Amino acid sequence: MPYVKEVFNYLKRTSPSQCEFYQAAEEVLESLRPLMQKHPEYRHHKIIERIVEPERQIFFRVNWVDDNGEIQVNKGFRVEFNSALGPYKGGIRFHPSVNAGVIKFLGFEQIFKNALTGLQIGGGKGGSDFDPKGKSNNEIMRFCQAFMTELYRHIGPNTDVPAGDIGVGAREIGYMFGMYKKLVNRYEGVFTGKSINWGGSLGRTQATGYGAVYFAKYMLDARGKSLEGKKCVVSGSGNVAIYTIEKLYHLGALPITCSDSKGMIIDEDGIDLELLKELKEVRRERLTEYAKQKPNAKYIPIEEYEEGTNGVYSVPCFAAFPSATQNELNLKDAKNLLANGCECVSEGANMPSTPEAVDLFVEEKIAYGPGKAANAGGVATSQLEMAQNASMVKWTFEEVDAKLSQIMKDIFDTATEAASEFGEPTNLVLGANIAGFKKVADAMIEQGLV
Numbered sequence: 001m002p003y004v005k006e007v008f009n010y011l012k013r014t015s016p017s018q019c020e021f022y023q024a025a026e027e028v029l030e031s032l033r034p035l036m037q038k039h040p041e042y043r044h045h046k047i048i049e050r051i052v053e054p055e056r057q058i059f060f061r062v063n064w065v066d067d068n069g070e071i072q073v074n075k076g077f078r079v080e081f082n083s084a085l086g087p088y089k090g091g092i093r094f095h096p097s098v099n100a101g102v103i104k105f106l107g108f109e110q111i112f113k114n115a116l117t118g119l120q121i122g123g124g125k126g127g128s129d130f131d132p133k134g135k136s137n138n139e140i141m142r143f144c145q146a147f148m149t150e151l152y153r154h155i156g157p158n159t160d161v162p163a164g165d166i167g168v169g170a171r172e173i174g175y176m177f178g179m180y181k182k183l184v185n186r187y188e189g190v191f192t193g194k195s196i197n198w199g200g201s202l203g204r205t206q207a208t209g210y211g212a213v214y215f216a217k218y219m220l221d222a223r224g225k226s227l228e229g230k231k232c233v234v235s236g237s238g239n240v241a242i243y244t245i246e247k248l249y250h251l252g253a254l255p256i257t258c259s260d261s262k263g264m265i266i267d268e269d270g271i272d273l274e275l276l277k278e279l280k281e282v283r284r285e286r287l288t289e290y291a292k293q294k295p296n297a298k299y300i301p302i303e304e305y306e307e308g309t310n311g312v313y314s315v316p317c318f319a320a321f322p323s324a325t326q327n328e329l330n331l332k333d334a335k336n337l338l339a340n341g342c343e344c345v346s347e348g349a350n351m352p353s354t355p356e357a358v359d360l361f362v363e364e365k366i367a368y369g370p371g372k373a374a375n376a377g378g379v380a381t382s383q384l385e386m387a388q389n390a391s392m393v394k395w396t397f398e399e400v401d402a403k404l405s406q407i408m409k410d411i412f413d414t415a416t417e418a419a420s421e422f423g424e425p426t427n428l429v430l431g432a433n434i435a436g437f438k439k440v441a442d443a444m445i446e447q448g449l450v
């Protein structure tokens with residue numbers, strides 16, 4: 001269908017140099033071909049042309065002063081992509097690689113992910129090229145405050161509700177919320193991922209990692225398989241990776257790797273979760289420290305990975321959980337995984353597999369859960385936090401976790417149903433894209449041309 005190609009070419013022409021955004025858009029647009037043929041009304045209402053264009057983009061300067069008294073200048077972004085289903089919702093990323101294209105890809109993915117949760121949340125994302133690594137606590141606080149002196153005017157509990165992402169956890173959310181509260185003089189649920197002490201939801205910290213494992217479980221249940229007793233590889237060692245490892249242990253699996261941007265750990269005894277939490281959540285150290293304390297574990301720096309690969313995916317496993325960043329798993333990694341017997345990939349990170357890797361997983365019909373389905377547990381639990389804040393109630397950890405597990409099951413069922421309707425029941429890329437798109441597109445039509 002030339003129409004999809006035309007929209008894609010238009011994007012390249014009008015939003016130059018945004019390769020991650022093109023990648024995310026191309027995958028969704030390609031999946032939509034059969035749906036567009038079946039539903040000419042989407043074309044009539046120009047839904048594709050409208051959905052690839054953010055409703056609003058805010059780019060701003062962030063000035064702050066470092067511990068040496070030097071003025072620093074960073075870029076700030078918030079892309080309010082689509083509000084057909086609810087207030088814009090999506091995290092904030094602090095990482096030197098952040099630019100307009102990265103935030104747009106993340107915001108675009110968020111539209112369909114949030115739709116798949118079945119909850120009333122629109123799609124958005126934000127961030128900065130600020131690098132939190134090596135910064136003192138005071139520098140982090142000053143940066144977060146400076147960031148909020150602009151962002152506060154664009155967000156609100158019924159408008160746009162940010163949360164965390166790479167480089168942004170409860171500490172940063174605390175500093176941003178504090179500044180927001182001072183500026184607007186209101187105490188309200190404008191952020192999720194808050195500390196439990198002052199409005200956060202039990203279970204939000206764990207939700208993305210737990211959700212990615214629940215998603216793997218539901219994919220495997222449908223195939224009569226299980227994670228129990230199986231070796232698993234996990235990439236990353238941040239929020240998503242840590243709670244993926246924790247849930248894998250709960251289900252009787254053996255997670256044997258984790259990684260950061262400098263290298264990876266292989267621990268055949270199983271990753272020592274308490275040590276990892278202490279190193280990453282409390283001491284904010286590198287993984288080299290893990291190997292120092294666990295003589296049986298092996299640390300491999302990235303320089304020693306086989307050329308053109310991510311070492312994590314060269315380790316034989318039954319299931320893989322990419323939980324670090326975009327495009328961390330390429331075709332060679334995908335081939336390595338399959339050659340070593342991997343039967344399941346559940347993406348905790350956003351768009352961690354390159355398009356060629358995705359195509360191979362789909363072609364080989366392994367249990368493959370694309371990020372926008374498999375990692376939706378984080379944002380879904382954020383919506384549960386919003387619901388608790390709005391109704392001034394507090395649910396127990398068990399209540400939130402049970403809801404999370406059910407939401408992940410529903411997402412799996414929804415994506416499978418849509419994939420089956422178009423004749424490819426195991427293709428959850430197709431199913432997730434079509435089901436997420438359809439929900440947003442129908443809402444856009446019903447709400448008129450706004």
Ligand SMILES: NC(=O)C1=CN([C@@H]2O[C@H](COP(=O)(O)OP(=O)(O)OC[C@H]3O[C@@H](n4cnc5c(N)ncnc54)[C@H](OP(=O)(O)O)[C@@H]3O)[C@@H](O)[C@H]2O)C=CC1
Nearest residue numbers: 165166167208236237238239240260261324325349350378
């Ligand atoms: N937090 C959440 O609720 C959700 C997160 N996600 C996605 O999950 C992924 C991880 O996020 P999260 O755990 O929150 O972030 P964290 O900042 O807690 O952890 C990120 C981890 O990924 C590693 N990493 C980051 N960039 C790179 C890179 N370029 N190369 C190799 N490793 C890298 C980091 O290593 P190092 O410390 O060395 O940089 C770190 O181990 C992201 O894709 C995020 O968008 C998706 C849904 C929700």
Ligand SMILES: O=C(O)CCC(=O)C(=O)O
Nearest residue numbers: 090091163165378379382
């Ligand atoms: O919890 C949220 O609002 C957003 C989480 C997020 O950024 C994501 O799903 O990628």
